[in-house]
Amino acid sequence: MTALVWIQREFRIDYLPALQSALAQADRVIVAYFHDPVYSQGEAASVWLAQAIESLQRDLTKRRGSACLWILEGDFESHFRSLLQEYSVHKVHYSFQVGHPFFEMQQKAQRVCETLEVGLEPHFSEFWFEPGEVLNKKGEPYAVFTPFYRNLQTRLDELVPLEKTRTDLKKLLPVASDDWTACESLNRLSRQPWAIEMMANWEVGESAAWQKFLSFVDGKLQDYEMQRDFPAQDATSALSVYLNFGHLPSRMLVFEFRAISQDNDLQALLSWQRQLAWREFARLLLWFFPYTEEMPFQRRFVDFAWEGVDQRTHIWQRGRTGIPIVDAGMRELWHSGYMHNRVRMVVASFLTKNLNQHWLIGKQWFDDTLLDADPANNAMGWQWVAGCGVDAAPYYRLFNPLRQSQQFDPDGDYIRRWVPELAALPNSAIHAPWQYPEECRAVGVELGKDYPLPVVDLEKSRLRHLERVESLKSVGLEGI
Numbered sequence: 001m002t003a004l005v006w007i008q009r010e011f012r013i014d015y016l017p018a019l020q021s022a023l024a025q026a027d028r029v030i031v032a033y034f035h036d037p038v039y040s041q042g043e044a045a046s047v048w049l050a051q052a053i054e055s056l057q058r059d060l061t062k063r064r065g066s067a068c069l070w071i072l073e074g075d076f077e078s079h080f081r082s083l084l085q086e087y088s089v090h091k092v093h094y095s096f097q098v099g100h101p102f103f104e105m106q107q108k109a110q111r112v113c114e115t116l117e118v119g120l121e122p123h124f125s126e127f128w129f130e131p132g133e134v135l136n137k138k139g140e141p142y143a144v145f146t147p148f149y150r151n152l153q154t155r156l157d158e159l160v161p162l163e164k165t166r167t168d169l170k171k172l173l174p175v176a177s178d179d180w181t182a183c184e185s186l187n188r189l190s191r192q193p194w195a196i197e198m199m200a201n202w203e204v205g206e207s208a209a210w211q212k213f214l215s216f217v218d219g220k221l222q223d224y225e226m227q228r229d230f231p232a233q234d235a236t237s238a239l240s241v242y243l244n245f246g247h248l249p250s251r252m253l254v255f256e257f258r259a260i261s262q263d264n265d266l267q268a269l270l271s272w273q274r275q276l277a278w279r280e281f282a283r284l285l286l287w288f289f290p291y292t293e294e295m296p297f298q299r300r301f302v303d304f305a306w307e308g309v310d311q312r313t314h315i316w317q318r319g320r321t322g323i324p325i326v327d328a329g330m331r332e333l334w335h336s337g338y339m340h341n342r343v344r345m346v347v348a349s350f351l352t353k354n355l356n357q358h359w360l361i362g363k364q365w366f367d368d369t370l371l372d373a374d375p376a377n378n379a380m381g382w383q384w385v386a387g388c389g390v391d392a393a394p395y396y397r398l399f400n401p402l403r404q405s406q407q408f409d410p411d412g413d414y415i416r417r418w419v420p421e422l423a424a425l426p427n428s429a430i431h432a433p434w435q436y437p438e439e440c441r442a443v444g445v446e447l448g449k450d451y452p453l454p455v456v457d458l459e460k461s462r463l464r465h466l467e468r469v470e471s472l473k474s475v476g477l478e479g480i
């Protein structure tokens with residue numbers, strides 16, 4: 001009997017139940033990745049994807065002796081169907097994924113399997129618990145994080161660890177055609193100069209992910225709680241992209257925490273685990289409310305008068321708004337494919353509240369430019385900031401970019417790194433150069449020429465936002 005392990009976004013060998021159960025149940029196992037341009041991801045994430053595919057191919061080759069990740073480029077449905085037919089596959093094993101494009105592909109796979117009478121076995125290995133296992137007292141999904149997390153913590157003893165994949169991979173079928181050993185279109189993208197520059201400081205793959213996790217625990221974790229909000233500090237784990245590409249199974253980190261908690265500061269571990277639980281929360285939200293990828297969770301925002309793409313969108317995207325902390329974040333994103341969490345909140349609030357642009361515009365830009373672009377985290381993050389999601393920041397509260405900048409980048413180090421034309425300004429002036437024309441002149445910065453004047457007046461735009469949301473006060477909070 002032949003089984004297919006369908007890899008969507010789980011680029012690892014160990015702790016992969018789809019592979020584990022295929023090896024246990026079948027005589028021959030095909031491991032395949034289908035690359036259909038119709039279902040492609042954003043550009044930055046596609047560059048990571050190219051390297052993730054390569055690294056899995058390399059790791060499997062090392063363990064099996066020959067290339068055995070089958071890579072099929074083109075129309076997903078027809079490749080999927082012909083592979084099942086040609087190799088008389090009796091069962092498909094896969095890890096369930098939420099969000100676009102995974103929902104659509106999973107639906108297609110289900111239809112094909114039904115038609116061909118092939119078994120289909122989903123695994124919920126990318127979650128901590130299966131959707132529906134952690135519900136509130138009314139048996140409903142949580143829409144507020146804190147009670148969700150409180151309940152989750154009491155359930156952690158019930159969490160089932162994922163098994164390490166057995167070492168014998170002899171059942172894996174080597175790739176049938178040399179054309180199927182690499183993904184050429186993605187490789188072409190990852191050879192672009194901008195992509196090479198973006199990836200210069202990253203190492204992709206399963207073992208790199210574990211090393212990064214362990215060195216985070218040994219080093220930065222101790223100060224994580226104190227430092228994590230300061231973008232100039234390299235204080236967070238930078239593991240989001242490894243988690244999203246499945247190099248590192250989030251569930252296993254909970255077990256790692258237990259194993260290492262004796263030698264580590266428990267408070268620090270719990271603080272990081274709490275952040276990881278936000279990821280879990282986002283995944284469950286998209287499972288229960290799939291429309292939230294495109295629509296606000298709160299009904300009262302459906303007709304909200306956000307504006308569409310215009311010149312200001314481009315200015316924001318390229319980090320030319322004239323608000324240094326916003327520009328630093330947007331330039332960090334453009335050059336490195338990453339942005340610090342605190343700054344993500346600031347730039348998102350600026351776009352949706354000061355510029356009144358639709359949160360979907362920002363979400364799409366993040367989808368395209370973030371290495372860690374993730375349907376669940378991105379939708380939740382944008383809706384949270386815009387005020388229209390679950391557990392959202394109150395719609396009437398704006399992040400004041402100046403105050404955020406002074407508080408979390410007090411010495412202006414982050415701004416100086418990403419907005420070098422302001423580097424010579426004193427700390428007092430760097431957060432709001434337009435308020436310090438003398439200081440700017442003194443260091444040769446001509447506002448409006450060397451660095452833009454603000455695209456919007458912060459105070460006036462704050463008041464306009466408050467006027468716009470006034471009408472929402474009388475409308476209920478519930479989801480659609």
Ligand SMILES: Cc1cc2nc3c(=O)[nH]c(=O)nc-3n(C[C@H](O)[C@H](O)[C@H](O)COP(=O)(O)OP(=O)(O)OC[C@H]3O[C@@H](n4cnc5c(N)ncnc54)[C@H](O)[C@@H]3O)c2cc1C
Nearest residue numbers: 236237238239240275276278279341372373374377378381
């Ligand atoms: C507008 C907006 C958009 C975002 N888009 C994405 C996205 O597309 N992909 C993505 O992975 N994260 C997104 N986030 C969440 C968060 O910014 C990143 O996960 C985090 O910055 C990644 O850095 P890190 O790995 O060093 O995080 P750490 O601080 O080390 O946190 C550990 C892990 O916890 C999870 N996590 C931390 N904060 C959050 C959060 N607020 N929501 C969900 N999970 C979290 C991540 O998996 C992260 O890797 C977004 C946040 C906002 C405000």
